[in-house]
Amino acid sequence: MEQTMSANGFVNLQETTIARKTKQVNRSNNHIKGEKIFKGLLNFAGLLLILVVCGILITLVWQSLPALRSLGLRFFWTDTWNPVTNVFGALPFLLGTLITSFLALIISIPFSIAVAILLGEYFPKGGFSNFMRSTIDLIAAVPSVIFGFWGFFVLVPLVRIFEIKIGVSPNGLGLFSSALVLAIMIIPYAASLGTTMIKMVPSALKEGAYALGATRWEVLRSVILPYSKSGLFAGILLSLGRAIGETMAVTMVIGNSNDLPKSIFSTGNTMASVIANEFGAATDHVYISALVEMGLFLFLVTFVINWIGKAVIKRFSKNG
Amino acid sequence: MKKNIFKFGSLAAFALAFSIGLTSCGGGNGSANGSDSASSSNEAITGAGSSFDNPLFSKMFAVYHDSAKVEVNYQSVGSGAGISQLTGKTVDFGASDAPMNGKQDTAAGATVLHIPVTAGAVVVAYNLPEVKDTLKFTPEVLANIFLGKITKWNDPAIAAANPGVKLPATAILVAHRSDGSGTTAIFTSFLDKVSPEWHTKVGTSSSVNWPAGVGGKGNEGVAGVVKQTPGGIGYTELAYAIQNNIAYGKVQNKAGNFIVPTIESVTAAANINIPADGKIWISNTDAADGYPISGFSWVLLYQEQGYGNRSQEQAAQLVNLINWMIHNGQQYGAALHYAPLSAAAVSVGEALLKSATYKGQPILK
Numbered sequence: 001m002e003q004t005m006s007a008n009g010f011v012n013l014q015e016t017t018i019a020r021k022t023k024q025v026n027r028s029n030n031h032i033k034g035e036k037i038f039k040g041l042l043n044f045a046g047l048l049l050i051l052v053v054c055g056i057l058i059t060l061v062w063q064s065l066p067a068l069r070s071l072g073l074r075f076f077w078t079d080t081w082n083p084v085t086n087v088f089g090a091l092p093f094l095l096g097t098l099i100t101s102f103l104a105l106i107i108s109i110p111f112s113i114a115v116a117i118l119l120g121e122y123f124p125k126g127g128f129s130n131f132m133r134s135t136i137d138l139i140a141a142v143p144s145v146i147f148g149f150w151g152f153f154v155l156v157p158l159v160r161i162f163e164i165k166i167g168v169s170p171n172g173l174g175l176f177s178s179a180l181v182l183a184i185m186i187i188p189y190a191a192s193l194g195t196t197m198i199k200m201v202p203s204a205l206k207e208g209a210y211a212l213g214a215t216r217w218e219v220l221r222s223v224i225l226p227y228s229k230s231g232l233f234a235g236i237l238l239s240l241g242r243a244i245g246e247t248m249a250v251t252m253v254i255g256n257s258n259d260l261p262k263s264i265f266s267t268g269n270t271m272a273s274v275i276a277n278e279f280g281a282a283t284d285h286v287y288i289s290a291l292v293e294m295g296l297f298l299f300l301v302t303f304v305i306n307w308i309g310k311a312v313i314k315r316f317s318k319n320g
Numbered sequence: 321m322k323k324n325i326f327k328f329g330s331l332a333a334f335a336l337a338f339s340i341g342l343t344s345c346g347g348g349n350g351s352a353n354g355s356d357s358a359s360s361s362n363e364a365i366t367g368a369g370s371s372f373d374n375p376l377f378s379k380m381f382a383v384y385h386d387s388a389k390v391e392v393n394y395q396s397v398g399s400g401a402g403i404s405q406l407t408g409k410t411v412d413f414g415a416s417d418a419p420m421n422g423k424q425d426t427a428a429g430a431t432v433l434h435i436p437v438t439a440g441a442v443v444v445a446y447n448l449p450e451v452k453d454t455l456k457f458t459p460e461v462l463a464n465i466f467l468g469k470i471t472k473w474n475d476p477a478i479a480a481a482n483p484g485v486k487l488p489a490t491a492i493l494v495a496h497r498s499d500g501s502g503t504t505a506i507f508t509s510f511l512d513k514v515s516p517e518w519h520t521k522v523g524t525s526s527s528v529n530w531p532a533g534v535g536g537k538g539n540e541g542v543a544g545v546v547k548q549t550p551g552g553i554g555y556t557e558l559a560y561a562i563q564n565n566i567a568y569g570k571v572q573n574k575a576g577n578f579i580v581p582t583i584e585s586v587t588a589a590a591n592i593n594i595p596a597d598g599k600i601w602i603s604n605t606d607a608a609d610g611y612p613i614s615g616f617s618w619v620l621l622y623q624e625q626g627y628g629n630r631s632q633e634q635a636a637q638l639v640n641l642i643n644w645m646i647h648n649g650q651q652y653g654a655a656l657h658y659a660p661l662s663a664a665a666v667s668v669g670e671a672l673l674k675s676a677t678y679k680g681q682p683i684l685k
Contacts, residue, residue: 081529082529083529153544171493173545251537269535281400281499281501283400
């Protein structure tokens with residue numbers, strides 16, 4: 001009796017082991033299949049993205065062929081934009097785009113780095129930090145047309161008063177106003193990435209520095225900033241990209257004149273805002289094609305700036 | 321750990337599959353809608369074009385839907401886009417603030433009828449808080465201001481047109497549209513006709529190379545610059561200026577009279593000899609009581625309606641709609657500050673509509 005019991009028990013045990021093993025085999029089969037599907041999906045998503053970017057590039061090149069054929073390479077360095085006679089030169093808009101975005105960047109950098117240090121190092125947690133962070137996120141979430149409105153009705157009159165004081169032509173509208181609006185719009189991008197980067201500085205490094213008798217300023221300057229500089233720079237690059245492509249807010253405050261800008265207080269125009277303004281009413285095929293060519297040009301400018309930025313980040317991180 | 325990856329994998333796969341399903345579903349819905357409207361296009365007429373016409377058309381089509389039980393879908397995408405959609409035969413009719421040019425005619429491939437449907441005006445708005453009288457502008461003064469040659473409000477040329485008005489020495493800031501627009505087309509067509517210098521230097525189009533001033537986006541952008549800047553001058557649609565209480569000036573017409581832009585003076589401007597094809601810029605009108613910076617807006621349709629797989633019923637519905645718009649539909653214009661068509665414009669439109677055919681047979685009897 002006892003023997004049979006034990007034999008039965010043994011058999012049962014064996015059966016369960018076998019069952020468990022087959023289950024394991026099945027499961028790992030499923031497991032492998034699942035991983036394969038997952039990997040396939042990842043590849044598909046990645047490939048799709050590359051295809052879309054290439055597709056956009058090909059479309060832009062293809063559609064700008066008529067303008068290239070009729071205007072040649074003059075498009076890139078002449079400064080006349082005349083839809084009536086179909087003569088198109090993009091130089092004023094290239095300058096407008098570069099001046100507004102880099103000016104905005106210069107204005108925004110002190111603020112975004114200060115915010116990043118404040119939230120990353122001085123107040124990493126707590127009510128104040130949460131409040132401040134959500135405020136900054138809110139700036140990033142505000143639609144750009146609202147910045148345009150605000151710039152047009154509030155900032156432009158203030159800039160006009162300022163321009164009268166310093167004795168330049170009091171347009172109010174212009175490159176300077178656009179740069180100010182852009183600067184506010186792009187602060188969140190550099191600030192939030194910078195905050196994350198500063199928080200990632202290992203506390204062992206900081207504590208080591210404090211243990212050697214460094215003050216907070218010294219720790220900040222010689223440990224935290226050098227350690228996180230590539231991240232800070234990446235954030236700044238991200239905000240530059242945002243500034244270059246911004247359309248709506250800029251077009252409402254830049255004054256939209258097609259002349260070469262004479263100073264930062266003169267009116268101008270950017271590539272993105274010309275496309276947005278004129279695409280709807282462009283009927284002639286050379287005109288449309290010239291606008292597409294401007295899009296291609298903007299695409300290339302963005303690409304070059306990103307590429308330079310990446311190279312700089314690479315050098316920074318090697319040294320750091 | 322591995323189990324987690326598996327779970328995550330299946331989750332991600334599910335999410336992806338779900339979203340793909342969703343998008344394809346959306347696509348399916350879209351195409352279903354598309355075929356829906358195609359099959360029921362016996363009822364729905366589609367049109368696209370001028371955004372200037374949109375408020376008027378919305379009112380007209382709502383009324384027409386109630387009375388004739390025919391639905392009209394109008395996309396306010398801009399005149400140029402309206403013309404290309406008509407040429408692409410994706411809509412039944414287009415609407416434009418400028419007649420089609422030679423290249424567009426070639427692209428259309430067949431005769432496109434231009435039926436005048438309403439008239440609009442462009443006013444010269446200015447901001448001079450010190451001046452209480454309505455300023456008068458001669459065509460030369462306007463051209464020179466927008467050419468950037470007159471730069472102060474107390475310029476002798478402005479003073480000569482406004483005897484008795486004390487003009488300040490404020491600098492003039494010119495504001496123009498930055499976006500391509502029929503408003504710009506009407507305004508520049510006027511300057512082009514009255515000033516040889518404007519004609520050679522700038523020309524006329526829905527967007528031009530402005531010799532002076534700053535650009536604002538839309539009527540509201542131009543009006544905003546003018547309102548904010550003492551000494552500002554710009555041009556906006558009449559309806560926009562009336563609705564927003566913007567001060568605007570009188571403009572001298574060809575007969576030498578200074579005319580206040582009103583719905584009546586715009587209708588009067590269009591009461592002239594209109595060519596049989598309806599394509600005419602009525603700016604700088606010959607009419608003695610007409611406001612000179614006026615322009616037609618046209619409904620565009622193919623003269624031969626039997627193209628593609630259009631049915632005779634569709635063609636008849638379209639022609640009846642447009643016929644209603646130029647007759648009974650006109651009464652809805654004034655309340656929205658659109659000038660009703662002049663008698664001359666209605667009779668030309670009528671004759672054009674009668675020339676529309678379906679497979680060679682006239683549609684409107």
